[in-house]
Amino acid sequence: MVEDREISQAVIGRLPRYFRYLGELKDQGIERVSSQELSDIMRVTASQIRQDLNNFGGFGQQGYGYKVESLYDEIGRILGLDKEHNLIIVGAGHLGQALVNYMNFERRGFIFRGIFDIDERIQGTQIRGITVRPMEEMEEFVRGNDIDIAVLTIPKTGALEVAERLVACGIRGFWNFAHVDLHVPDNIQVENVHLSDSLMKLSYNILSHID
Amino acid sequence: MVEDREISQAVIGRLPRYFRYLGELKDQGIERVSSQELSDIMRVTASQIRQDLNNFGGFGQQGYGYKVESLYDEIGRILGLDKEHNLIIVGAGHLGQALVNYMNFERRGFIFRGIFDIDERIQGTQIRGITVRPMEEMEEFVRGNDIDIAVLTIPKTGALEVAERLVACGIRGFWNFAHVDLHVPDNIQVENVHLSDSLMKLSYNILSHID
Numbered sequence: 042m043v044e045d046r047e048i049s050q051a052v053i054g055r056l057p058r059y060f061r062y063l064g065e066l067k068d069q070g071i072e073r074v075s076s077q078e079l080s081d082i083m084r085v086t087a088s089q090i091r092q093d094l095n096n097f098g099g100f101g102q103q104g105y106g107y108k109v110e111s112l113y114d115e116i117g118r119i120l121g122l123d124k125e126h127n128l129i130i131v132g133a134g135h136l137g138q139a140l141v142n143y144m145n146f147e148r149r150g151f152i153f154r155g156i157f158d159i160d161e162r163i164q165g166t167q168i169r170g171i172t173v174r175p176m177e178e179m180e181e182f183v184r185g186n187d188i189d190i191a192v193l194t195i196p197k198t199g200a201l202e203v204a205e206r207l208v209a210c211g212i213r214g215f216w217n218f219a220h221v222d223l224h225v226p227d228n229i230q231v232e233n234v235h236l237s238d239s240l241m242k243l244s245y246n247i248l249s250h251i252d
Numbered sequence: 253m254v255e256d257r258e259i260s261q262a263v264i265g266r267l268p269r270y271f272r273y274l275g276e277l278k279d280q281g282i283e284r285v286s287s288q289e290l291s292d293i294m295r296v297t298a299s300q301i302r303q304d305l306n307n308f309g310g311f312g313q314q315g316y317g318y319k320v321e322s323l324y325d326e327i328g329r330i331l332g333l334d335k336e337h338n339l340i341i342v343g344a345g346h347l348g349q350a351l352v353n354y355m356n357f358e359r360r361g362f363i364f365r366g367i368f369d370i371d372e373r374i375q376g377t378q379i380r381g382i383t384v385r386p387m388e389e390m391e392e393f394v395r396g397n398d399i400d401i402a403v404l405t406i407p408k409t410g411a412l413e414v415a416e417r418l419v420a421c422g423i424r425g426f427w428n429f430a431h432v433d434l435h436v437p438d439n440i441q442v443e444n445v446h447l448s449d450s451l452m453k454l455s456y457n458i459l460s461h462i463d
Contacts, residue, residue, distance in 0.1 A: 053456050057449035061431070084433075121455040135350035142346045143447075145431075151451055189458060214458040216451060220272070220356075222295075228461055232454035234447065236354075238268035240362055240427060243443035244332040245264050247400060247425040250439055 048096050048119070055093055056116055058083070063113040075106035125150045127188045128216075131203055132195035133158040133173045136218060140192060141168045151190070155182050159199070176203075180210040189213040197221035259307050259330070266304055267327055269294070274324040286317035336361045338399045339427075342414055343406035344369040344384045347429060351403060352379045362401070366393050370410070387414075391421040400424040408432035 062083055066074055076094075080087035094107065097115050117123060128146075130137050133156050140146070141153050156173045158164060164175050174182065182188070191207045193200055193215060200219035207215070214230040217223055223231050273294055277285055287305075291298035305318065308326050328334060339357075341348050344367050351357070352364050367384045369375060375386050385393065393399070402418045404411055404426060411430035418426070425441040428434055434442050 054453060056456070057446070057452040058433075060452070061449075084435075119456065120452045121459040122452065124459070126455060126458075135346070135353045139346035139350045140447075145448060146451060149448065149452070151455070190454065213461075214454050216454055222269075224295075230454055230457040230461060232450050232457070234445065234450055235268070236351075236445065237356060237360065238272075239443050239445055240357060241268040241271070241331045241333065241360070242264060243401065243425050243427055243441055244337060244362070245267070245330065246441040246443070247337075248332040248335070250424075250441065 052093050052096055056120055059093070060113065060116045060120065060122075063109055063116065066109045067113050071109055073106040074109055078106070122149050125152055126190050127152055127154045127186060128190045128192055129153070129155040129157060129179070129183060129188050130192040130194060131157045131176075131179070131207075132193065132218075133160075133163055133168060134194060137192070137194035138168055140194065141171065154186050154188060155179075157182075159195075179203075180206060183207065183210045183212060190216060192216045192218070193223075194218045263304050263307055267331055270304070271324065271327045271331065271333075274320055274327065277320045278324050282320055284317040285320055289317070333360050336363055337401050338363055338365045338397060339401045339403055340364070340366040340368060340390070340394060340399050341403040341405060342368045342387075342390070342418075343404060343429075344371070344374055344379060345405060348403070348405035349379055351405065352382065364403075365397050365399060366390075368393075370406075390414075391417060394418065394421045394423060401427060403427045403429070404434075405429045 062079065076087040076090045079090050083090070094112065097112070097119070128151055130141060130153060137156065137158075141156060147153070153171060156168055156171050157176050157179050158173050159176050161175070163173050166173050183191075189212065191212045191214075193203065195203065197220045200217070200221050201223065204215060204223045204225060208225050208229055212229070214232070215223055215225070217231055217233045218236070220235060220237060222233070225231060273290065287298040287301045290301050294301070305323065308323070308330065339362055341352060341364060348367065348369075352367060358364070364382060367379055367382050368387050368390050369384050370387050372386070374384050377384050394402075400423065402423045402425075404414065406414065408431045411428070411432050412434065415426060415434045415436060419436050419440055423440070425443070426434055426436070428442055428444045429447070431446060431448060433444070436442060
C-alpha cells in the first residue's frame with residue numbers, strides 16, 4: 042500500500058472521476074476492465090490511466106486489467122468515503138437549501154448536521170428535517186457535534202468573518218461557495234466552488250470558437 | 253491587441269479571479285496597482301501576475317503599475333462580459349431554482365430566458381418571473397430565442413439525451429451540473445460543475461492533513 046501523502050494533487054483531482062466511472066462499471070456487474078477499455082469510455086489516454094492508477098499498487102495486471110470493485114473501494118478509501126464527515130452549512134438561501142436537499146452527498150458519508158442563517162425570519166424553520174439556527178449558536182454546535190466541514194453559501198461580505206470564527210472553533214475544511222478567497226491557516230483545507238468564474242470561462246470559450 | 257485565441261487555457265482559467273480582484277480595487281476607487289500589490293492581495297507571485305497580464309499588452313508599465321479600470325474592462329471584454337448570453341436552464345429542482353435566483357449572473361450578462369422541466373406538476377409555475385415549460389417545447393424555444401447556453405441541473409440519467417437534443421438545435425455551450433460527462437462535438441463548449449467531485453477532493457485533503 043502506497044502512503045496517501047505521496048500522491049500528487051493532480052492525481053487526487055482526477056480520482057473522483059475514476060471513482061465515478063468505476064462505480065458505473067461496478068453497477069453494471071463488470072468485474073475487470075483494461076486500461077484501454079477505461080481509456081475508451083473516459084476519453085483519456087490509456088497511459089495516463091496506467092500512470093494514475095499505479096499510485097495505488099497491485100490492482101492492475103498485464104493482460105488481466107483492473108479489478109473493478111477492489112479499485113473502486115480503494116479509491117473510495119483514499120478519498121475518505123469510508124468515513125463519515127459531519128457538515129454544517131452557513132447560509133440557508135436557495136443554494137444552501139439545494140445542497141442540503143441533495144441526497145447523494147449523504148450517501149457518500151457527508152452528513153449535514155446543522156444549518157445556520159443570519160435571517161431571523163427563517164431561524165427555527167426546517168430544511169429536510171434540520172432546524173435553521175441563529176449564527177450565535179454556531180461555535181457551540183461545531184464543538185459539540187464533531188463538525189469537520191463547513192459549507193459557506195453566504196454572500197462574500199460575511200464570509201471572511203464567519204470563516205475566522207469557524208477556524209477558531211476547530212473546523213478542518215471549508216467547502217466555499219462565497220465569491221471570495223478565504224485566508225485560513227495552512228492546516229485548514231479549502232475547496233472553492235466559484236460559480237461565476239466557471240460561467241465566465243464558458244463565455245470565453247464560446248466566443249473564441251465563433252469566428 | 254493580442255488575438256484572444258493565443259491565450260492559453262491555463263491563463264483563461266485564472267482570468268475570472270483577476271477580474272474579481274480588479275473589480276474590488278475599482279470599487280474602492282483605486283486607479284493603479286503594481287504587480288507586487290496585486291501579488292500581496294491575491295497571494296500569487298508577482299512574476300506570475302506579470303506573465304499572465306502581459307497577454308493583454310499595454311496595461312502594465314515599469315514603475316507605474318496597471319491601470320485598474322482599463323485592465324478590468326479589457327479582461328471583461330476578453331471573457332465576453334460586454335456581450336449578452338441567453339440561457340435556458342433544464343431542471344427546475346432546488347439547484348436550478350438557486351441558479352435562476354442568483355442575480356449576479358444577470359449583472360454579468362448571463363440572462364435566463366427559459367426554464368424547462370419534465371415534471372408536469374411544476375410546469376406553468378414561475379421562478380423569478382420565468383415560466384417553467386415542458387421539455388417538448390425546448391427545441392423551438394432555443395431556436396426562437398437565440399439561446400446559446402444551456403444549464404443542465406438534471407440527474408445524470410436524462411442528461412446525455414437532453415444534451416444531444418440541444419446540440420441538434422444549435423446550442424453553443426453547456427454549463428453542466430449533471431454528474432456525467434457530456435460527449436458533444438468539438439465546437440460545443442462544456443464547463444462542468446461536478447459538486448460531488450469537489451467535495452471528495454476536500455475530504456481527501458482533510459484526511460491527509462490529520463495524522
